[in-house]
Amino acid sequence: MQENNLPAVNGIDRRTFLAASSALAATVALGGFPGSAHAQPITLPALPFADNALEPVISAKTIGFHYRKHHQGYVTNLNKLIANGVLAGKTLEDIIKATAGNKEQSGIFNNAAQVWNHTFYWNSLKANGGGEPPEELKKKMQDAFGDVETCIKELTTAATTQFASGWAWLVLEDGKLAVRKTGNADTPLTTRAKPLLTIDVWEHAYYLDYQNLRADYVKAVLNKLINWEFALANMDK
Numbered sequence: 001m002q003e004n005n006l007p008a009v010n011g012i013d014r015r016t017f018l019a020a021s022s023a024l025a026a027t028v029a030l031g032g033f034p035g036s037a038h039a040q041p042i043t044l045p046a047l048p049f050a051d052n053a054l055e056p057v058i059s060a061k062t063i064g065f066h067y068r069k070h071h072q073g074y075v076t077n078l079n080k081l082i083a084n085g086v087l088a089g090k091t092l093e094d095i096i097k098a099t100a101g102n103k104e105q106s107g108i109f110n111n112a113a114q115v116w117n118h119t120f121y122w123n124s125l126k127a128n129g130g131g132e133p134p135e136e137l138k139k140k141m142q143d144a145f146g147d148v149e150t151c152i153k154e155l156t157t158a159a160t161t162q163f164a165s166g167w168a169w170l171v172l173e174d175g176k177l178a179v180r181k182t183g184n185a186d187t188p189l190t191t192r193a194k195p196l197l198t199i200d201v202w203e204h205a206y207y208l209d210y211q212n213l214r215a216d217y218v219k220a221v222l223n224k225l226i227n228w229e230f231a232l233a234n235m236d237k
């Protein structure tokens with residue numbers, strides 16, 4: 001069953017209908033099998049803030065398009081691509097790991113990784129973010145980079161030098177913080193590094209607000225929106 005074909009049912013909106021059918025599918029899946037037509041679809045997680053919560057750094061218009069068109073689009077495409085296949089009913093993380101590096105499954109990988117990366121990105125941002133990181137994270141930054149400013153500078157460089165579409169990441173690898181950048185849908189989730197936070201540097205993330213000035217977007221995000229508490233929470237997971 002494809003989400004984009006779902007009608008409104010007796011006045012019940014699509015999201016409510018999907019939630020109900022997901023719950024039913026989960027029950028059926030208990031006695032089901034991989035690839036079952038009743039497998040639970042991948043769903044679009046709720047935004048952790050209102051569309052306008054990040055203004056003026058990121059406009060409600062950008063968030064609206066980015067979340068409801070781009071992020072939702074990856075969810076819809078992914079569910080179409082995995083329908084009735086062996087990956088239907090698998091978790092998002094399992095789908096990403098199962099398809100990483102497989103050229104024949106790059107469509108599934110790209111959409112699945114983009115679903116995951118975007119959810120991670122929303123949680124990497126918050127209104128009134130930035131500023132002084134929590135003490136435990138600050139110590140880790142000092143261990144790895146010398147000081148907080150150098151960590152932020154390296155994140156800025158990764159985000160501004162990623163050629164074309166991609167992501168900048170703060171990760172934990174072998175107990176130490178590091179900065180990474182990935183192209184297109186690639187994600188540290190398929191590596192030994194544990195993602196702590198990310199910045200989306202695809203043009204759709206900033207073009208409505210900053211046009212071609214990616215560096216201004218990156219600087220504003222790191223100064224005013226980045227969610228250090230989210231990064232710290234991911235360190236302990």
Ligand code: MN
Nearest residue numbers: 070200202205
């Ligand atoms: Mn994006």
